[in-house]
Amino acid sequence: MDEALSWFGQASVVVSVLAVCWTMIWQNLQHIHLQQFFARNFNRRARRLAAVVDPYLSVTFEEYEGGRIKSSDAFEEVKAYLTTASTRDVRHLRAECGGGGSRRDAAADRDRLVLSMAKGEEVADVFKDVKVWWSAAAVPPPQDTVPWSRASRAERRFFRLDFHERHRDLVLNEYLTHVRRQGRDVMAKNRQRRLYTNILKEGYDDGFYRDVWTHVPFDHPKTFDKLAMDPAKKKEIIDDLDMFKKGKDYHKRVGKPWKRGYLLYGPPGTGKSTMVAAMANYLEYDVYDFELTSVNTNTDLRKLLIETKSRSIMVFEDIDCSLDVTGERKSKDEEDNEEKDGDPRRPKKKDTTSKVTLSGLLNFIDGLWSACGEERLIVFTTNHVDKLDPALIRTGRMDKKIEMSYCDFESFEFLARMHLHEDVVEVYRAQCDRVKALLEEVDMAPVDVGEHLTPKSPKELKLENVGPCLERLVTALLEKDKEDARSGPQAQVDGQDLVVVEDDN
C-alpha cells in the first residue's frame, strides 16, 4: 500500500506536467471538431494512464444519507463488520455503549461495549485470497445543513474501502455483499434493545426547543408467558405477530408497507402497556413511546417518524388523552397555519400545547412518509375506544383490535399460580371457588388481583402459608361488590338517568 502511494506521488507530478502542456496546446486549437476529437481520446488515455500509476479503487460508506437525517444502514453494517478485525489489529478504538439484546443475561449485556475503528485507523481484510484495506475518517459538518438536525451538528464519519482494480468484480459483486451480511449478523448479536421517548430539548445556540429522541436500555421483564389473558386470544396474537415478522415477501407482493397497526383497549390496569412490552420482547424490537403532548406540530411528528429505526414498535399510549381524536377535525386553513408555525427552519420557543392534528396522525399512520423504514408495529392504547374517531381505527390503520378485559377465573388461576405457587388452586380449592363466584359478579382489573395476591412477607411465599393472600383478595372482592351495589343505583339517581335499570330483583 505504501509503495503504491509513493508511486502515486510521482505519477501525480507527471500528470500535472502533462496537464499544463495539454492546456497550452488546447488553447491553441481553434477548430471545435478537433477539440472534441482530442477530448474523447484524451479522456480515454488519461483513464488508462491513471490506472497504471494508481491501480487502486475505493468505495466510501458515509454515515448519513437521504438528506443527512437518517444514519446509513450500509455504514452501520460496515462498522459492525469491522468490529472483529478492528479490535484485533487496530491501536485506536472508538467505544460506544451497546451489546446485549439476549434477555438471558441483561446485566452483562448492559456492561458490554461496541468497539470500532477510531478515525485515522486502517485495517486490512482478506476475502478469497484477495487483500483489501479499510480506513476510518471523518470530516467537519457542512455549514449549510438544517440546524435542527442532530446529524448536521456532528462531524461526518465515513469508512473507505481500497482495493486493486483487477479485483473490481469480486469486491463489488461478492465482497461487499459478504460484508453487509456479516455486518447484519454482528449487529443482531450485539444489539441492545432500546426504549425511546421524545423530549423537547433546548438547542445549543438559539434557545429554541425541538423534539428529539432519548433512550434507555429496554429491559422489561414481561413476556407472553407472564401475561394473564384468554389462552386462545393470546395464541391468536402470537400467531399474528409471527405472520407479520415473516411477512416481508407478502407485503412486497401486495404492495403494502411492511407495518401493522394494533389497537389495545380496555379499562385501566388490564395489561395494555404490559402487552406492548410482551410484544416487544417476543419480536425483539425496540420501542418508541410517542409523547404526543410534547410534539408541537405535524411536521415535528413526521420528523420523529423519520428518525425511528426499522424493527420497532411505535406506541401511542392513552391516545384519547393525548390528542383531540374525537372526530371534530380542524379546517384545512387552521391546519395550514399551524404547519407554518412548525417550519423546521424556524423552530418555536417551548410550547406545551401540542398542535398535532388528527389528520397529521392519520398521515403518520398511512401517509406517504409512513412507508419509510419497515417491519414496524404501530400500537395505540386507550381506555375509551368509543371516543376515538372511526377514521383512526378503521381496518388498514388499526389492523388488529384487542380488548383487554377484567379478570375472569382463568386469569385469576394464572395470576395465583404465578404469584403464589403452581399448586395453589388445587390445594386451596374452597377459597378459589369463592373467588370464582365473586369474579362472576365483580369487575376487578388484573393489576388489582395481582396486588392482593402478592405475598406480603417471606413466610407467605410457602404454599402452606398462602391462605392470607387469597383471603385478602376475597375481602377486596366483597368490598368492591358492596361499593358497586352502593354506587350503581345512586349514580343513576344522581344523573337523573333511570333508563338503564341495574337489577330486576
Ligand SMILES: Nc1ncnc2c1ncn2[C@@H]1O[C@H](COP(=O)(O)OP(=O)(O)OP(=O)(O)O)[C@@H](O)[C@H]1O
Ligand atoms: N393481564 C395481565 N397479566 C399480568 N399482569 C398484568 C395484567 N394486567 C395488568 N398486569 C399488571 O398490572 C400492572 C399494570 O398494568 P398495565 O400498565 O399494563 O395496565 P394498562 O391497561 O396499561 O393500564 P392503564 O390503562 O392505566 O395504562 C403491570 O405491572 C402488570 O404487571
